[in-house]
Each structure stands twice: as structure tokens, then as C-alpha cells.
Amino acid sequence: xxxxxxxxxxxxxxxxxxxxxxxxxxxxxxxxxxxxxxxxxxxxxxxxxxxxxxxxxxxxxxxxxxxxxxxxxxxxxxxxxxxxxxxxxxxxxxxxxxxxxxxxxxxxxxxxxxxxxxxxxxxxxxxxxxxxxxxxx
Amino acid sequence: xxxxxxxxxxxxxxxxxxxxxxxxxxxxxxxxxxxxxxxxxxxxxxxxxxxxxxxxxxxxxxxxxxxxxxxxxxxxxxxxxxxxxxxxxxxxxxxxxxxxxxxxxxxxxxxxxxxxxxxxxxxxxxxxxxxxxxxxx
Numbered sequence: 001x002x003x004x005x006x007x008x009x010x011x012x013x014x015x016x017x018x019x020x021x022x023x024x025x026x027x028x029x030x031x032x033x034x035x036x037x038x039x040x041x042x043x044x045x046x047x048x049x050x051x052x053x054x055x056x057x058x059x060x061x062x063x064x065x066x067x068x069x070x071x072x073x074x075x076x077x078x079x080x081x082x083x084x085x086x087x088x089x090x091x092x093x094x095x096x097x098x099x100x101x102x103x104x105x106x107x108x109x110x111x112x113x114x115x116x117x118x119x120x121x122x123x124x125x126x127x128x129x130x131x132x133x134x135x136x137x
Numbered sequence: 138x139x140x141x142x143x144x145x146x147x148x149x150x151x152x153x154x155x156x157x158x159x160x161x162x163x164x165x166x167x168x169x170x171x172x173x174x175x176x177x178x179x180x181x182x183x184x185x186x187x188x189x190x191x192x193x194x195x196x197x198x199x200x201x202x203x204x205x206x207x208x209x210x211x212x213x214x215x216x217x218x219x220x221x222x223x224x225x226x227x228x229x230x231x232x233x234x235x236x237x238x239x240x241x242x243x244x245x246x247x248x249x250x251x252x253x254x255x256x257x258x259x260x261x262x263x264x265x266x267x268x269x270x271x272x273x274x
Contacts, residue, residue, distance in 0.1 A: 089264065
């Protein structure tokens with residue numbers, strides 16, 4: 001029943017549950033290293049300093065996240081999900097952070113949508129709520 | 138700055154805020170009538186009785202939602218959002234429903250992702266959490 005158009009949702013569920021498990025343990029970077037495809041595309045709601053919304057490639061995407069983590073004091077992180085749709089899944093992230101640039105602590109929520117191809121994540125997309133400034137990577 | 142590839146996010150925000158406003162007033166069907174494009178595509182995580190995951194066309198999509206509403210006693214509905222990403226936005230829906238087929242009340246949460254083209258919604262996609270049975274339309 002699951003053909004090229006609608007890939008095996010069990011694969012999606014396996015990858016989704018693994019990402020949630022690792023993020024619940026605050027091992028977000030381990031999740032990226034283990035699950036992200038070499039050619040992953042990351043899409044953000046706010047343009048990067050170079051004017052682009054997309055970042056391509058596992059190393060570049062991990063570097064982007066590392067840059068964000070380094071620019072913030074992260075007091076807590078929580079993940080809820082996964083929510084499944086065929087070859088994609090979404091999660092809700094909640095962070096309590098203090099951007100080092102402002103020193104002002106904020107609670108931010110975002111929705112992430114991941115695309116799974118085979119046993120790897122090939123796309124991550126971040127939808128921002130109102131406090132987008134503290135989420136831009 | 139916003140070209141063909143990255144449509145005007147202000148249009149996305151306007152449509153998103155209007156959908157949330159109407160759904161907060163429990164006017165979900167008014168939201169569909171006002172904002173859905175004639176050729177809207179709806180994608181569900183569980184196949185429809187005809188085996189398809191997609192429903193095409195405003196009338197067919199509204200009928201599908203009406204079928205779901207008719208098959209459930211809806212005790213409450215809540216919407217959170219919007220969360221924005223370029224020409225798309227997402228929301229979190231929470232429903233307390235009793236499927237008439239089971240008589241068993243459940244709390245269900247789903248994430249919806251909408252695509253905006255011009256001032257209309259051209260795609261709706263529903264990501265299900267664990268209680269998918271009560272969400273399948």
C-alpha cells in the first residue's frame with residue numbers, strides 16, 4: 001500500500017520517536033548527528049545573516065544550531081510529539097532562553113516539521129510563534 | 138525581497154490570524170468558506186474510506202469536515218497559533234470528542250499546516266498524535 005508517493009509511515013514513526021527520545025534527554029545534537037542526512041535542507045522563518053532562508057548540508061545545519069545555542073543561555077528545553085503525516089512528522093519545541101544580545105529571558109515555542117527519507121531526516125522546517133527574534137538562528 | 142519563491146509573509150500572517158480568530162469563535166466552517174481556495178488540497182494522516190490520503194476541492198473538503206463533525210459529539214475545540222514559515226503557517230488543535238461509533242470520550246491533539254497563495258489557503262495538512270483513530274475524517 002505504501003509506494004513511492006507515500007513512503008512507509010513505520011519508518012517515519014521510528015525516526016520520529018528516536019528524535020523525540022534524544023531531545024527529551026537534551027541530546028539534540030546527538031539526534032542531528034544520528035538522524036540527519038548528509039544533504040539535509042533546513043528552512044527557517046527568518047532569513048539568515050546571508051539573506052537565505054535555507055541552509056543545506058548536515059555540517060552547515062549542525063553549525064547553525066550550534067551558533068544559536070552559543071548565542072543563548074538555554075534554561076530549559078522541552079519537546080512534545082511526534083505528530084505523524086505519511087513521510088513527515090512534527091513536534092512542538094518549548095525553550096526558556098536568554099539571548100546573550102539582550103539579556104532578557106523569554107519563553108519561546110516553535111513547531112518543527114521533519115521529512116523522512118529511508119531512515120534519515122532530509123528536511124527540517126521551523127514555524128515560529130510571536131517571539132521569533134529569540135528563535136532566529 | 139519576497140519573490141515567487143518566498144511569497145509575502147504578511148499575506149500569510151493575515152490569513153493565519155483570520156483563521157485562528159474564526160476558529161477561536163468556533164466558526165471553523167466559516168473559516169473554510171471564507172479562506173479556502175476552490176482548488177484546495179487536503180491531506181490526512183489516515184486514508185479516507187476510498188483509500189486516498191488527499192481530498193481535492195473546496196466543497197469536497199468542507200464535506201469531509203462536516204462528515205467528521207457529524208460522526209462525533211464535539212465537547213470542546215481549541216486552537217493555538219499561528220506559527221509562521223514564509224507562505225505556510227501551522228496551528229495546534231485540541232478537541233474533546235466522543236466518536237459516536239465508540240461512545241468513548243477522548244482528548245485529541247493535532248497539528249495543522251496551511252499553505253497560503255495570495256489571500257487564500259490552497260493546502261491543509263493534518264499531523265496526528267497518538268489518538269489518531271478519533272481524528273480520521
